[in-house]
Amino acid sequence: MKIIKVSASKSYDVFIGTNILDRAGDVLRRACGGQTAAVITDGNVDALYAPRLEESLMKSGYRTVKYVFAHGEASKTPGELLSILDFLAEKGLGRADTVAALGGGVAGDLAGFAAACYMRGIHFAQFPTTLLAAVDSSVGGKTGVNLSAGKNLAGAFYQPDAVLCDVSLFATLPADIFRDGCAEVIKCAVIADHGLFYSLEDPIQPRLEEITARCVEIKSGIVARDERETGTRKLLNFGHTVGHAIEFLSGYKMPHGHAVAAGMAIETRMAVNLGICGEECLRGILAMLRRYGLPESTSRSADEIACACLRDKKRIGDAITMAFPEEIGKCALLDIPIGELEPLLGRSLS
Secondary structure, rough: EEEEEEEEOOOOOEEEEEEHHHHHHHHHHHHOOOEEEEEEEEEEHHHHHHHHHHHHHHOOOOOEEEEEEOHHHHOOOOOOOOHHHHHOOOOOOOOOEEEOOOOOOHHHHHHHHHHHHHHOOEEEEEOOHHHHHHHHHOOOEHHHHEEEEEEEEEEEOOOOOOEEEEHHHHHHHHHHHHHHHHHHHHHHHHOOOOOOOOOOOOOOOHHHHOOOHHHHHHHHHHHHHOOOOOOOHHHHOHHHHHHHHHHHHOOOOOOOHHHHHHHHHHHHHHHHHOOOOOHHHHHHHHHHHHOOOOOOOOOHHHHHHHHHHOOOOEEOEEEEEEEEEOOEEEEEEEEEEEEHHHHHHHOOOO
C-alpha cells in the first residue's frame, strides 16, 4: 500500500492499494473520529461495495446510515444536494460526525459539497470506486453540483480528511467507465510527466497502484502550490474547457472522461494553430487517445462549443484561461479573448 500526503489548507493522507476497502473503518477512526458515518453512494455502487464499507465502519465503532441516489451525472443537482442535507439532519449527524463518499466523481462531488455545507462543515472522507475518481476528483477538494446553465457552477473547495483508493474495485467497471479514467491519466501525463505518458503504451491494468499513485502525486503537488485555482492549478484543466462544453451540450449523456478526451484533442489542435506546440505533440496525444479507445473529435460546432464555454467558471471578463501543451509533459496557461475563441475552435475541431 502506498500513502501520499496532500498538503493543503488541511493536510491528509491518500491510501492506495489492493483489497484495502476493509481497512476503511480504521482509516476513518484515525482521521475523523466521531460516532456516526453517513455513506453517500449511488444505486450501482451500493449493491457492489456499500455492505463491505459499512461492515468495516461498524467494526471500528461507527453507527452507519446510508443515502443512495440514482446513478449518473443527472443526479448532480442542487435538488439532490438539498435531499442529502435533509437526510443528514434527519439522521442526527453532528459536527464531530463524518460524510463518507463511496463511488465515482458524482458521489464525491455531491457528498463533499454536502459535508462542506452541513453545519458549516463536518468531516468528510472519499472512497473512490472508479479510476477517474481515484486519480482526479477524490483529491484536491473540489466539490459541487451542476446548474441548468452549466457544469460545476455551484460548489466549494473542501478538502477531505482522508482518501482510500482500493484499485481492486476497478475490476467491476464497465470498459467505457474504465476508459473515462484512462483519459484523466493521459491528462496528468501530458501536463506533468512525459515518462508516465510513454509508459501508457503498455497496458495499465497490471500497474494500477503505481499509475494511480503517480497521478495523485502530480495532482497533490499542484494543489499544494495553488489550492484555490488562482494560477498553477488551472493546468489540471487541460482538455476540460472544451470537454465540459461538449459534456454540457450532450445533456451529460457523454461521459466525462470521453468528453475530456475529445477536449484534449481539440485543445491540442488549438495549441498547434497558436504555435504553442508542434505537430509531433499532437500526433502523440491523438495516438494515445486511439490506443485507449477514446474520442478525438466531436460533432458539435465551433459556435455551440464557444457559447457553452462562455458559461465556464474559468472565464474572467472578456477572456477564458486555457491550458495548452507545449510538449508532452509540459503545459502552459494562456488567456484566450472571447472574440477569438470561436474562429480558433473552427480551425481546430478536426
